Amino acid sequence: MKKKVIEIYQSGKGYKAISKALGLLRTTVRAIIYKWRKHGTVENLPRSGRPTKITPRVQRKLIQEVTKDPTTTSKELQPHLPQLRSVSHYVWRKSNTAFQKKNIIPTVKYGGGSVMVWGCFAASGPGRLAVVNGTMNSAVYQKILKENVRPSVCDLKLKRTSAAGQ
Structure with a gap:
């Protein structure tokens, strides 16, 4: 052409x-x-760059192994190729197939959820800890205070002090 x-x-x-x-x-x-x-020519010219360290046969073997399981790591490939000292991890897949199910390694991000709790502490130690179920609103907060503040004060053996003494 x-x-x-x-x-x-x-x-x-x-x-x-x-x-x-x-x-x-x-x-x-x-x-x-x-x-x-x-x-003066339209032929492909030699290009600069590091020469490949693997033969075409070894490259075919790598492609064959990774085609079986696209999530294969370089460490998993090394036992199959004893003649190689180290194999860099290349991504061996066809274009526009990156997000196909077989090419995705599932992970869990950000710990998978959260828990809301209410707690209190004093110099003498920690008080009660209450798990908040659902959405926190005024009624839920008042219920938590009603059920947990007095028992925590009693458990910690706290005494009332006057505001003038502080």
Whole structure:
């Protein structure tokens, strides 16, 4: 396809005509012609980057293992591949499949719930603790105070003091 773009370009046609004739985007045609002018070729050029440490056969084996269970970790893969010293964890899945059920590892976030309690304490120790069921409103709060303040005062052996003495 790239060679066809260059042939048509050399015959004198513009980006728009080439784009229409081959069914390519104009930006694609422009990029192909730019590369041809700069490097004199439309072939894929060698790229920089770290060379791969695994052979195509080992890569196929990794893909095969992870296809069976997409939630496989790198530590689980290492026993299957003794010739590798370390395997980085890559995500081996097709595009647009990230949220499919088989690719999701279930977790519980934020502890899963909450409990509301009322309590009191004094210098002599802790008082009663009451669990609040449902929504806290004035009536519920008054009931909690009525049922828990006096027994807590008695349990802690607190005595009444005058406000003037403080």
